[in-house]
Amino acid sequence: MAKNDLLGASLWDAYSNKVTTLMNNPNHQGEITEQEAAEHGNRLIVADFGAESCGDAVRLYWEVDPKTDIIVNSKFKSFGCGTAIASSDIMTELCIGKTVKEAVKITNIDVEFALRDSPEIPAVPPQKMHCSVMAYDVIKKAAGLYMGVDSESFEEEIIVCECARVSLKTLQEVIKLNDLTTIEQITDYTKAGGFCKSCIRPGGHEKREYYLVDILRDTRREMDEEKMKAAADAGSKGSFESMTLVQQIKAIDAVIDENVRQFLIMDGGNMEVIDVKPTEEYVDVYIRYLGACNGCASSATGTLYAIEATLKEKLSKKIRVLPI
Amino acid sequence: MQVYLDNNATTMVDPLVVEVMQPFFSEIYGNPNSLHKFGTASHPALSKAIDQVYKALNASDNDDIVFTSCATESNNWVLKSIFNDHIVSGDKNHIITTEVEHPSVLAACRALEKEGAKVTYLPVNSQGVVEPHVVRSFITDKTALVSVMWASNETGMIFPIKEIGEICKEKGVLFHSDGVQAVGKIPVDLQAVHVDFLSMSAHKFHGPKGVGALYIRNSQPLSPLLHGGEHMGGRRSGTLNVPYIVAMGKAIELATTNIEEKMASIRAKRDRLEDALLELSDTFVVGNRENRTPNTILISIRGVEGEGMLWDLNNGQIGASTGSACASEDLQANTVMLAIGADNELAHTGIRLSLSRFTTDEEIDYTIEHFKKAVLRLRAISSSYAKVGPTPGGESKACELHH
Numbered sequence: 001m002a003k004n005d006l007l008g009a010s011l012w013d014a015y016s017n018k019v020t021t022l023m024n025n026p027n028h029q030g031e032i033t034e035q036e037a038a039e040h041g042n043r044l045i046v047a048d049f050g051a052e053s054c055g056d057a058v059r060l061y062w063e064v065d066p067k068t069d070i071i072v073n074s075k076f077k078s079f080g081c082g083t084a085i086a087s088s089d090i091m092t093e094l095c096i097g098k099t100v101k102e103a104v105k106i107t108n109i110d111v112e113f114a115l116r117d118s119p120e121i122p123a124v125p126p127q128k129m130h131c132s133v134m135a136y137d138v139i140k141k142a143a144g145l146y147m148g149v150d151s152e153s154f155e156e157e158i159i160v161c162e163c164a165r166v167s168l169k170t171l172q173e174v175i176k177l178n179d180l181t182t183i184e185q186i187t188d189y190t191k192a193g194g195f196c197k198s199c200i201r202p203g204g205h206e207k208r209e210y211y212l213v214d215i216l217r218d219t220r221r222e223m224d225e226e227k228m229k230a231a232a233d234a235g236s237k238g239s240f241e242s243m244t245l246v247q248q249i250k251a252i253d254a255v256i257d258e259n260v261r262q263f264l265i266m267d268g269g270n271m272e273v274i275d276v277k278p279t280e281e282y283v284d285v286y287i288r289y290l291g292a293c294n295g296c297a298s299s300a301t302g303t304l305y306a307i308e309a310t311l312k313e314k315l316s317k318k319i320r321v322l323p324i
Numbered sequence: 325m326q327v328y329l330d331n332n333a334t335t336m337v338d339p340l341v342v343e344v345m346q347p348f349f350s351e352i353y354g355n356p357n358s359l360h361k362f363g364t365a366s367h368p369a370l371s372k373a374i375d376q377v378y379k380a381l382n383a384s385d386n387d388d389i390v391f392t393s394c395a396t397e398s399n400n401w402v403l404k405s406i407f408n409d410h411i412v413s414g415d416k417n418h419i420i421t422t423e424v425e426h427p428s429v430l431a432a433c434r435a436l437e438k439e440g441a442k443v444t445y446l447p448v449n450s451q452g453v454v455e456p457h458v459v460r461s462f463i464t465d466k467t468a469l470v471s472v473m474w475a476s477n478e479t480g481m482i483f484p485i486k487e488i489g490e491i492c493k494e495k496g497v498l499f500h501s502d503g504v505q506a507v508g509k510i511p512v513d514l515q516a517v518h519v520d521f522l523s524m525s526a527h528k529f530h531g532p533k534g535v536g537a538l539y540i541r542n543s544q545p546l547s548p549l550l551h552g553g554e555h556m557g558g559r560r561s562g563t564l565n566v567p568y569i570v571a572m573g574k575a576i577e578l579a580t581t582n583i584e585e586k587m588a589s590i591r592a593k594r595d596r597l598e599d600a601l602l603e604l605s606d607t608f609v610v611g612n613r614e615n616r617t618p619n620t621i622l623i624s625i626r627g628v629e630g631e632g633m634l635w636d637l638n639n640g641q642i643g644a645s646t647g648s649a650c651a652s653e654d655l656q657a658n659t660v661m662l663a664i665g666a667d668n669e670l671a672h673t674g675i676r677l678s679l680s681r682f683t684t685d686e687e688i689d690y691t692i693e694h695f696k697k698a699v700l701r702l703r704a705i706s707s708s709y710a711k712v713g714p715t716p717g718g719e720s721k722a723c724e725l726h727h
Contacts, residue, residue, distance in 0.1 A: 012635070012638070023635065024639065026705065029704070029705045031710055031711060031712045032712070033712055034712070044712075044715070045715050045718070046712060046713065046714045046715045046718055047714055047715065047718035048707070048714045048718055048719055048720035049720055050720060051720050052626075052627070052629075052672060052673070052708055053671075053672070054672075055629065055672040056629070057707045057708070057720065058707060059707040059710050059714065061712070077705060077706060077707035077709075077710040078705055078706065078707055079627060079628075079629050079706050079707045079708050080629050080632060081629055081630075081631035081632045081635070082631065082632060082635045084629070084632075085632065085705060141718060142718065144717075145715045145717055145718050
């Protein structure tokens with residue numbers, strides 16, 4: 001929220017001329033009948049997406065040449081606002097001349113780009129992006145009908161940002177690869193969240209299954225876990241210095257349990273690890289003697305050397321044991 | 325020709341109102357709280373405005389009518405101060421309102437819920453109004469306030485305020501009504517009806533934006549929303565907005581003088597428009613005409629999405645409105661249409677036309693012609709009216725959109 005947000009947008013004024021023109025006079029509005037398709041020796045495919053009850057519905061008609069799989073003609077019917085009609089119209093235009101397999105590759109962003117007057121300026125303001133996101137779904141459905149396969153089979157991945165068609169996998173990869181920490185960075189890198197903004201966090205224009213804030217948080221957590229796991233793996237391979245502090249303490253305890261503690265207990269004493277402080281030169285292990293060890297003459301000499309030697313041997317040459 | 329049919333959103337300021345405001349900008353500009361003559365010069369005009377408002381609403385001299393910035397302020401004031409006075413600092417915990425109130429009531433109630441108030445949102449019946457017995461059944465001994473709009477901005481339906489007022493009086497519960505769509509449109513007689521608080525806004529009855537009022541029966545306690553100087557008897561701080569208060573007085577006088585006559589004239593035009601639009605197939609209007617503000621039509625046109633229709637009307641220089649998906653920020657279906665139980669799909673096809681006393685017969689004729697043309701064009705594009713059905717397997721599942 002800042003100066004530019006004080007006045008609500010003049011929604012319709014932000015539409016590109018193409019959107020306005022096609023809304024007023026769509027070029028491919030209409031129907032193709034079985035008879036027409038048959039006369040040309042072509043196959044008619046009709047697919048619906050959306051419903052009046054959702055506020056947006058589109059019916060896509062394809063006349064496909066069965067020999068070449070080329071969509072030779074396409075029309076649409078639409079229940080929706082201006083941008084829905086305009087984007088349906090440009091969608092049919094993008095389909096014509098393509099093979100069915102090529103058409104499946106048309107994305108919602110392709111549709112939106114085709115509606116732009118100039119490449120830099122979006123065709124519709126962010127809150128209207130959702131009106132142009134039905135293209136991909138209805139094309140997929142039509143292609144599924146034509147090829148006799150489930151339209152879901154074209155859906156290779158989970159799409160988080162419908163506007164820019166960015167998948168969950170891409171987002172996770174980009175976050176990890178570039179060590180991204182903010183939503184703004186994600187948008188800069190992937191364009192996700194840069195259009196209708198619904199996918200950023202709950203409460204936007206549309207309810208989404210995945211939100212960027214959650215993906216960022218979960219991916220960051222995963223990255224942290226991976227880091228820890230790497231450290232633990234390094235530890236199990238004996239690389240004491242690369243362990244986390246907790247792992248180092250655990251490793252020290254394990255070595256003491258296995259090699260030292262039993263002898264101390266036999267003499268009526270014991271010890272505990274108080275702290276571990278890595279420095280440039282040493283890894284200082286602070287210990288405290290308990291029971292009979294406490295005050296025993298050897299605790300500052302022979303016993304101490306034995307403990308330090310064991311830890312040095314098992315874990316790291318840099319270890320120095322300091323009783324307190 | 326251009327036709328403005330969005331008078332439930334706001335109205336044109338009556339030129340007679342603009343005229344009475346004029347002297348209070350650069351000629352009589354003193355602060356009415358000042359002792360000198362520059363300040364007191366505005367007092368006669370302010371007194372007159374106060375008289376005009378009291379008379380228009382038939383308020384008693386024992387009542388307070390406090391000028392505010394708008395009805396949103398008045399609504400917030402009542403809800404928040406009742407919450408503070410009777411729930412935070414009292415033994416009540418409950419507020420009753422309806423599902424179809426203006427956002428300034430609904431959003432304020434949701435905010436109060438977060439602060440610990442219990443709020444009941446009453447449903448409306450198929451006519452779009454709350455029934456008095458429903459209100460009665462939800463009142464408990466912990467109920468601090470009942471808040472029910474006098475008339476709906478969306479449908480124009482008039483709520484049974486008299487009956488609800490009697491129930492509240494009997495139960496000893498405070499009663500607030502958001503009268504924004506009633507004051508200046510239909511008779512509002514505060515002697516005939518028992519309400520404790522009534523909100524109103526001048527720009528809904530040909531006054532300027534930025535001035536409204538809150539009526540407080542019997543000058544009863546209500547802690548102030550705005551603290552500051554001792555303006556309006558200490559009830560609402562802020563230097564009096566002299567030109568706008570003067571304007572509101574004039575506007576309410578103009579709107580309520582011979583109101584029956586004005587209503588009949590507006591209604592004749594409204595009914596003619598409504599009859600003509602209902603000649604279109606697959607259309608319906610919400611709520612019966614007898615119980616509606618005389619200027620309002622909420623019509624559903626099957627197969628024509630609300631914003632698409634607004635677009636075409638706008639191309640024809642007609643300004644109307646919709647609460648449907650695409651046009652509003654939240655992309656939800658028209659909540660009132662949903663509340664009255666209209667099918668979800670119809671909730672995206674509602675168009676609200678609201679007239680004023682300045683609407684002419686020529687404008688109605690023009691609107692009828694253009695409206696029908698727009699419906700024909702959009703139904704020709706509409707998938708709802710397509711003849712060739714989908715390829716088997718290509719049918720749409722109900723609402724599979726990502727909304």
